[in-house]
Amino acid sequence: MIPLVDQTYRSSLYPHTNPPSMGVPCLPTTTTPGEVELRLESGDPDVAAGRVDAAVYIGAGSDPFLVVDDAFSFLERYLNTFKTKRHKPVPGSADVFGWCTWDAFYSKVNPKGVQKGLSIFADNDTPAKMLILDDGWQRTRNDKEYDKGEDLRENVDAGELDGGGVISPDEFKDDQSIFERAVSWFYDNKVAVSDIESVWVRAWRYLSNTVLKSKIIEYFADATDWAKRLTAFEANSKFNPLKGFVASLKSEHNLDYVYCWHALLGYWLGSDPTSASMDAFDVRINKPCIKPCTKGDYDSWVLQVEPSMAWSPSTFVGVGVPSRERAFDFYNNLHKYLNRSGVDGVKVDAQSCLSTLGTGMGGGASLTRVMVQAMERSVSSSLRTGAVIGCMAHTSENLFSFQTTPIARASDDFYPRDARSHGQHVMSCAFNTLMLGNLVTPDWDCFQSSHEFGMFHATARAVGGCPVYVSDRVNQSDFNVLKKLVLPDGTVFRARLPGRPTRDSLFNDAQGDGVSAMKVWNMNDVNGIVATFNVQGYQWNQPKHDLDMHPNYRSVSDFAPVTARVKPSDVEGLESPVGRFAVFSHATQDLHLASRDEEIPVKLQPNASDALIVAPVLALGDQVLFAPLGCTSMLNGGGAIRYIDTNPEQGDVDVGVVGVGRLSVYASAKPVGVLARKEGEDVQMQTSLEFQWKEHDPALGLGGGLVSIELPKYQPSNKGDKIPVHVLSFTWDHLSPT
Numbered sequence: 001m002i003p004l005v006d007q008t009y010r011s012s013l014y015p016h017t018n019p020p021s022m023g024v025p026c027l028p029t030t031t032t033p034g035e036v037e038l039r040l041e042s043g044d045p046d047v048a049a050g051r052v053d054a055a056v057y058i059g060a061g062s063d064p065f066l067v068v069d070d071a072f073s074f075l076e077r078y079l080n081t082f083k084t085k086r087h088k089p090v091p092g093s094a095d096v097f098g099w100c101t102w103d104a105f106y107s108k109v110n111p112k113g114v115q116k117g118l119s120i121f122a123d124n125d126t127p128a129k130m131l132i133l134d135d136g137w138q139r140t141r142n143d144k145e146y147d148k149g150e151d152l153r154e155n156v157d158a159g160e161l162d163g164g165g166v167i168s169p170d171e172f173k174d175d176q177s178i179f180e181r182a183v184s185w186f187y188d189n190k191v192a193v194s195d196i197e198s199v200w201v202r203a204w205r206y207l208s209n210t211v212l213k214s215k216i217i218e219y220f221a222d223a224t225d226w227a228k229r230l231t232a233f234e235a236n237s238k239f240n241p242l243k244g245f246v247a248s249l250k251s252e253h254n255l256d257y258v259y260c261w262h263a264l265l266g267y268w269l270g271s272d273p274t275s276a277s278m279d280a281f282d283v284r285i286n287k288p289c290i291k292p293c294t295k296g297d298y299d300s301w302v303l304q305v306e307p308s309m310a311w312s313p314s315t316f317v318g319v320g321v322p323s324r325e326r327a328f329d330f331y332n333n334l335h336k337y338l339n340r341s342g343v344d345g346v347k348v349d350a351q352s353c354l355s356t357l358g359t360g361m362g363g364g365a366s367l368t369r370v371m372v373q374a375m376e377r378s379v380s381s382s383l384r385t386g387a388v389i390g391c392m393a394h395t396s397e398n399l400f401s402f403q404t405t406p407i408a409r410a411s412d413d414f415y416p417r418d419a420r421s422h423g424q425h426v427m428s429c430a431f432n433t434l435m436l437g438n439l440v441t442p443d444w445d446c447f448q449s450s451h452e453f454g455m456f457h458a459t460a461r462a463v464g465g466c467p468v469y470v471s472d473r474v475n476q477s478d479f480n481v482l483k484k485l486v487l488p489d490g491t492v493f494r495a496r497l498p499g500r501p502t503r504d505s506l507f508n509d510a511q512g513d514g515v516s517a518m519k520v521w522n523m524n525d526v527n528g529i530v531a532t533f534n535v536q537g538y539q540w541n542q543p544k545h546d547l548d549m550h551p552n553y554r555s556v557s558d559f560a561p562v563t564a565r566v567k568p569s570d571v572e573g574l575e576s577p578v579g580r581f582a583v584f585s586h587a588t589q590d591l592h593l594a595s596r597d598e599e600i601p602v603k604l605q606p607n608a609s610d611a612l613i614v615a616p617v618l619a620l621g622d623q624v625l626f627a628p629l630g631c632t633s634m635l636n637g638g639g640a641i642r643y644i645d646t647n648p649e650q651g652d653v654d655v656g657v658v659g660v661g662r663l664s665v666y667a668s669a670k671p672v673g674v675l676a677r678k679e680g681e682d683v684q685m686q687t688s689l690e691f692q693w694k695e696h697d698p699a700l701g702l703g704g705g706l707v708s709i710e711l712p713k714y715q716p717s718n719k720g721d722k723i724p725v726h727v728l729s730f731t732w733d734h735l736s737p738t
Helices: 064-079 102-108 111-123 178-191 199-208 213-223 242-253 276-281 307-311 313-317 324-340 352-356 364-382 421-436 454-463
Strands: 010-015 036-041 097-100 130-133 138-142 228-235 257-263 284-286 319-321 345-349 387-390 407-409 441-443 468-470 518-523 528-533 538-541 546-549 562-566 580-585 591-595 600-604 609-616 618-620 624-631 641-647 652-657 662-667 673-678 691-695 705-710 726-731
Touching: 064 421, 097 102, 097 111, 102 111, 111 130, 111 242, 178 199, 199 307, 213 313, 228 242, 228 276, 228 324, 242 257, 242 324, 276 324, 307 313, 324 364, 345 364, 352 364, 364 387, 421 441, 421 454, 421 518, 421 538, 454 518, 454 528, 454 609, 528 562, 528 600, 562 609, 580 624, 591 662, 600 609, 609 624, 618 641, 624 641, 624 652, 662 726
Parallel strands: 097 130, 097 468, 130 257, 257 345, 345 387, 387 407, 407 441
Antiparallel strands: 010 036, 138 228, 284 319, 518 528, 528 609, 538 546, 562 600, 580 591, 580 609, 618 624, 624 662, 641 652, 652 726, 662 705, 673 726, 691 705
8 A cells, every 4th residue: 555646635544553643623533443544635724625636556466576566667657756766777876885974074074084084995995986975065054043153063073973963952051050951851751752642742842832942942053953054055164165175085085976965955944045145046934834833723744753843943943945936946056066066966865844845835745846856857967977865755745756866765864872773774774675666776874884783784785785885983994894895996796676575574573573583685696695684672663753662672681582584585586497595694604505495594693683695506417506606705795796607518617706805606516627717808818716625514405515716806907997807617527418
């Protein structure tokens, strides 16, 4: 069931168990158990209709992946407002290693820190080829009436800031009055932990919009960036001239791509209508269509998802929105400037805010479509890659408006200081990708390699089919983790498909049943990957709007190991001509041989993960069984295998390989030799490679053993040379055709 967005109205589905309807008398919750409620809203009290032509799609089928694919293929034609992923080439930036400045610096990012960080990655054989210059490069300011000209974060280390790069309200002032401490206690202990329909939240909503309003605005202005507006398109004094900075990044650090961040409306609170640079775009201040900002009883249903919207800067002082008619000019001016500066693409954040800002502008659905598609047209016409990374773009108004956006975030942020968030992050990415993977290449967000969950996140990026980029702080990388993802030329083994839950994970409660692991599958060129995660413990509590311990657990000490049951059939569509598969665990470095539906137990400690290569076994003549596994020191090492050509009449098989380090191959018999040449070179140029042979325990399956080879070293002749494809020829005596 997919709630839709037509030209004016967005639909949403609510289950019977949802809290009642936010106190709006005109839309009571009337469902009974087993029913869901379909709600429709325009996002503007003055925009109404008696008929909605596209409200909800319902499809059914026995294949959970195909039924979703079919749904979006149909909706693409029926709605004619968006394009599916098959029309959108994946940008080259998705196949190289990237660094995002966000968690490394937050908005305190500076040129010297960026240069130093890039040098450290290159010096450790994990060179970043793509940089996202995140928030902190633009010209912004608070509104004059509450701008003190100071930022309390100035001398606070980025690692001590909360998610979003802010000082937490509790740490906002050292000299808090008794009243201020009481307010903080009330929010932390009553509001933040309570149901959104509770008396505590209702009381806070009233107080924050009356007696506490000035204090809350003071906090947002002095300790966050969320009350600032864009004042000009040119870079701020730290990065001006941006063209020179970008040129130095590309020349000194051999970057292939530089992306810049901006919010869909310019900055967090949009653009500044008092700035001369914004005069041409008819910027107006709009407030969200929620009480008390809207007339009558209308209260946007977004509050059931984001109750804090009721006490956010956008509600207090409004958001600067360019007019619909000048939207393309607004974006074109921004993107032409970035293009002149050598920028290749953009990360466009805070897109979902438009859903609530449509009052007087045609409603949320209509306004979102106009702004998103104007932004896309501008990027396509102005920037070299024509590439957008969509961020905070999960409202259906956004998703059903994407015409050319090729990549979009699949989750909430990576939160380095919230240990509860990491299992939920991976769960969200995998399940959201069921839908998003039909529209875009999913982005599973940056992470930090030296974080206690660094390997956990790295495993997720290996299976996600997503870009691989980190937000490591300078001098705080774990290169053992990074080298499991990144090759010395800065490329990565990105899996071919969007990573999705395995069939048997779709309806398991992997966060609270005490026994289930989360499994995610994907495909490479000739093999598959299954990643397993122990995410038991925490889950999203919708009424409280926060992560919370699952009701089945009382404390962290209750978290226990679980066992994932991995089957070759977890990789949809992967077949073996002999009905057997070689399965290799990255965590244990163990090889298993299994039939298609045979289970392989993988034990996972709390917060642990593993990645397993699933390689079809091939028959070489009637005597040898063979399965190239890949670079088994890497998390998606199966991505190293590009193709296999069998030549049983000649007694050999050719395997196209890209990679470095150890290559592992299963064979039922020890080969007599392994020869290597670069792809395209004459066979006469091939050289012999030494290999190791480790006999496999016959009790575990087919017998035979593991062939291990050290691939030729990466020795670039010129700056920027990529690792070449090598053709490895494995030879056995007396092979005969089957």
